[in-house]
Amino acid sequence: MEEKELTQLYPNEKGYFGSFGGAFIPEMLHANVQELQEQYLAIMGDTSFQEELQLLLHDYAGRPTPLYYAKRLSEKYKANIYLKREDLCHTGAHKVNNTIGQVLLAERLGKKKIIAETGAGQHGVATATVCALKGLECKVFMGELDIQRQAPNVGRMKLLGAEVIPAMSGNRTLKDATNEALRYWINHASDTHYIIGSVVGPHPYPDMVARFQSVISEEIRKQLLEKTGNALPNKVIACVGGGSNATGAFFNYIEDDGVELIAAEAAGLGIDSGESAAATFLGKRGVLHGSMTTFMQTDDGQVVEPYSISAGMDYPGIGPALAHWFKSGRVHFEAVTDDEALVAGMALCKTEGIIPAIESSHALAVLDKIDIIEGETIVINLSGRGDKDLETYIKYQSKVDANVL
Structure with missing residues (x-):
């Protein structure tokens, strides 16, 4: 029987919760992810960041x-x-808690373009919403099958000014949308922030999203x-x-x-x-x-x-x-x-x-x-x-x- 791990709330310095976590990324994304790793806690702990975050969570969300x-x-x-x-x-949905936080963080990192993946469409809508609020360009990757079965949310994203890009590979759902978003990010790393919608992805995303949620x-x-x-x-x-x-x-x-x-x-x-x-x-x-x-x-x-x-x-x-x-x-x-x-x-x-x-x-x-x-x-x-x-x-x-x- 596999031995249990001692429960951690936060990851260690390498981004691991026990034997899970870390950052397994292509070289092209190393600078972006390292920038996040080095700055996310300081930015999130800044008084002006927290004041704006709490105001938007209360008055907007x-x-x-x-x-x-x-x-x-x-x-x-x-x-x-x-x-x-x-x-x-x-x-x-709860997704807006994270998208508000990550858009504010992206602004402080100087990023003007936002990408996201979505399955049910709630994260895509939440991302498009905050991008509209802040005047940022937004692209949302979504599996073609999910585009069909979540049509109301696709309409909302487009109405909010986002470009919805279908993922055609695999079974054309959330996994495939995530793959496509990562590929796009590799080719547009310098000016684009990827708002991952869940507690997945390379460190620091799992910890960062958890803190916002x-x-x-x-x-x-x-x-x-x-x-x-x-x-x-x-x-x-x-x-x-x-x-x-x-x-x-x-x-x-x-x-x-x-x-x-x-x-x-x-x-x-x-x-x-x-x-x-x-x-x-x-x-x-x-x-x-x-x-x-x-x-x-x-x-x-x-x-x-x-x-x-x-x-x-x-x-x-x-x-x-x-x-x-x-x-x-x-x-x-x-x-x-x-x-x-x-x-x-x-x-x-x-x-x-x-x-x-x-x-x-x-x-x-x-x-x-x-x-x-x-x-x-x-x-x-x-x-x-x-x-x-x-x-x-x-x-x-x-x-x-x-x-x-």
């Missing part, structure tokens, strides 16, 4: 987002269930203390593609051993179906998109194409911090199928009047997979709203009504 007590959901599971309403952020759990602690007199819930649940919303929800609880942290991965059509994105169940250690992490791969290290009905979870791996927290035993992972997620999402619609993103529905489905002690406190990070997924929900509801499932 709409933070703090509510911590909502889901009464009917709580009655069903005989627990006190709170939903962290990241779906109420400007742009409809940590505002989620920072607020949860304060809000729970106000509502219950205790900042510590029994459980925190979040969905994981690359892992930015989960890392944000877990960050300020990693060192509280009494808080159980549960990540929901996309099992797709089933873990053993060959159509899945459950990286911790099916993956192993290797280098993906610039860092040593856990991802689905063949015996010779080639990426296995992932599948999920959720575009934002259709990714073959997880970020290195999450891979480390999984190996150390700090974060427990559950695999949720497409059907389980859709059922959970539609149940929230009918019990609480909230239409969640299908990504978030994976986290909701975990409630039926874990042991719940009566009266305990559970926080679920509702990472995004479901406007972009209405067509998928409607098609599924039609099948349910026709009894064809």
Whole structure:
């Protein structure tokens, strides 16, 4: 049995969380990544940076987002269930926390052009939004399949002035969009900043994105203390593609051993179906998109194409911090199928009047997979709203009504 690692919240000086992390990059990107490594903590710690960041998070993004007590959901599971309403952020998801931070950082590095990758489109919309706010050129790489299934967000990006560039390789989803964005960055490194949307990629991105998203759990602690007199819930649940919303929800609880942290991965059509994105169940250690992490791969290290009905979870791996927290035993992972997620999402619609993103529905489905002690406190990070997924929900509801499932 593989030995567990001692849990780290922050990476070491080489960008490693335990045995995961680092920066595996082409020579052409060395200067850009080194510049980030040397300056990101100083820039983020600067008083003027923090003042502008906090002002925009409050007045523009709409933070703090509510911590909502889901009464009917709580009655069903005989627990006190709170939903962290990241779906109420400007742009409809948690992604804007990171894009505001990275655009401000890019400005201070003198970069005038921004590129990004996106799967569900929420990161692309958030990037395009802040670029419009700051008058920066924006290109968003998106898999052709995701462009088709997330058309509303594609329209939003274009309306905001971004150029949406289709990725035509592989299975034309998030992994392939990331590949294309990295290739573009190699050829335009001098004037372009790449806003990676999740806690993936070469150091310092996993740490930098985690710090920008940590505002989620920072607020949860304060809000729970106000509502219950205790900042510590029994459980925190979040969905994981690359892992930015989960890392944000877990960050300020990693060192509280009494808080159980549960990540929901996309099992797709089933873990053993060959159509899945459950990286911790099916993956192993290797280098993906610039860092040593856990991802689905063949015996010779080639990426296995992932599948999920959720575009934002259709990714073959997880970020290195999450891979480390999984190996150390700090974060427990559950695999949720497409059907389980859709059922959970539609149940929230009918019990609480909230239409969640299908990504978030994976986290909701975990409630039926874990042991719940009566009266305990559970926080679920509702990472995004479901406007972009209405067509998928409607098609599924039609099948349910026709009894064809």
